[in-house]
Amino acid sequence: MAVEEKTIDALSQFELVPLLGPVGGSVNFTQSNGFMLLAIILISALFVIGMKPRAVVPGRLQALAETLYEFVLGLVTSQVGEEGRRYFPFVFTLFMFILFGNMLGMLPYAFTYTSHIATTLTLAILVFLVTTIVAITIHGRHFFGYFFPEGAPLWLAPIIVPVEIVSYLSRPISLSIRLFANMVAGHVMLKVFATFVVLLGSLGAIGVPLALLPLSINVALIGFEFLVAFLQAYVFAILTCIYLHDAVHLH
Amino acid sequence: MEVAAAKALGAGIAVIALFGVGLGIGNIFSSLINSVARNPAARDVVFPIGILGFALTEAVALFALLIAFLILFA
Numbered sequence: 155m156a157v158e159e160k161t162i163d164a165l166s167q168f169e170l171v172p173l174l175g176p177v178g179g180s181v182n183f184t185q186s187n188g189f190m191l192l193a194i195i196l197i198s199a200l201f202v203i204g205m206k207p208r209a210v211v212p213g214r215l216q217a218l219a220e221t222l223y224e225f226v227l228g229l230v231t232s233q234v235g236e237e238g239r240r241y242f243p244f245v246f247t248l249f250m251f252i253l254f255g256n257m258l259g260m261l262p263y264a265f266t267y268t269s270h271i272a273t274t275l276t277l278a279i280l281v282f283l284v285t286t287i288v289a290i291t292i293h294g295r296h297f298f299g300y301f302f303p304e305g306a307p308l309w310l311a312p313i314i315v316p317v318e319i320v321s322y323l324s325r326p327i328s329l330s331i332r333l334f335a336n337m338v339a340g341h342v343m344l345k346v347f348a349t350f351v352v353l354l355g356s357l358g359a360i361g362v363p364l365a366l367l368p369l370s371i372n373v374a375l376i377g378f379e380f381l382v383a384f385l386q387a388y389v390f391a392i393l394t395c396i397y398l399h400d401a402v403h404l405h
Numbered sequence: 406m407e408v409a410a411a412k413a414l415g416a417g418i419a420v421i422a423l424f425g426v427g428l429g430i431g432n433i434f435s436s437l438i439n440s441v442a443r444n445p446a447a448r449d450v451v452f453p454i455g456i457l458g459f460a461l462t463e464a465v466a467l468f469a470l471l472i473a474f475l476i477l478f479a
Binding site (some may be wrong): 165179328331332336338339342385386388389392 | 453454457460461462463464468470471474478
């Protein structure tokens with residue numbers, strides 16, 4: 155942290171640093187990729203080890219795995235309907251990947267890979283492509299009726315159709331920017347208040363009691379950020395479900 | 406120096422959008438409290454919708470914040 159220059163350096167935490175020495179540097183294996191791998195290993199471990207006992211009365215890990223599974227399953231079936239079960243693995247994978255990315259980023263010295271637009275936009279474009287392909291395979295030509303709601307007067311078509319097309323195409327953008335901006339804003343806010351603590355603390359005897367104020371705010375913000383971390387994974391999953399509902403049922 | 410001043414002013418102007426977001430989020434939660442108070446049984450149905458609305462509205466605030474960051478640091 156740049157305390158020596160007495161400035162707030164909030165954005166350097168998002169810089170990518172290659173890992174694993176020259177080998178990692180040559181293939182651009184950054185800490186972002188490292189944390190993605192870590193998240194995947196942790197998710198797999200949670201479900202493989204957690205579900206190993208297959209107990210009727212679940213232990214701690216099994217209860218966690220079952221709760222997450224049933225939570226997303228309820229989300230998918232309530233939004234898409236019973237026929238949405240075939241898309242459950244897709245939504246569940248997205249949800250767990252984003253949830254672990256956000257949650258791992260809350261640990262000290264950790265990196266939040268969802269704070270990069272490259273990651274979130276890739277996920278959002280994947281969702282966009284999957285929903286479009288699902289809609290076209292199910293409805294064929296009728297998919298394009300999506301851009302013109304039934305029963306609307308025909309002379310409104312020149313206005314409605316472009317608006318619908320633009321709103322359809324802007325889905326991946328809003329989906330990715332929401333997640334990325336939430337994570338960036340949260341971590342910048344934490345860093346700014348943490349810098350306040352250090353700057354005030356360096357003032358000496360007057361500063362130390364004053365520094366308690368931003369410190370206590372930061373403690374509350376950490377709790378809030380855990381809420382946001384979960385909420386954004388939930389919002390990403392539920393919006394994916396809503397788009398899938400549109401794709402399966404066309405309005 | 407004028408550029409730095411203009412950047413600071415621009416970032417300040419960019420977050421005026423928070424006016425509307427504040428109204429929106431307040432509106433969402435007042436309606437949520439209202440509906441739960443009128444019909445406590447509907448809480449489980451209404452609560453996720455309220456949270457979804459909150460997240461969608463909050464995204465607008467973050468778009469404004471992002472623009473402010475872009476003006477300041479990019």
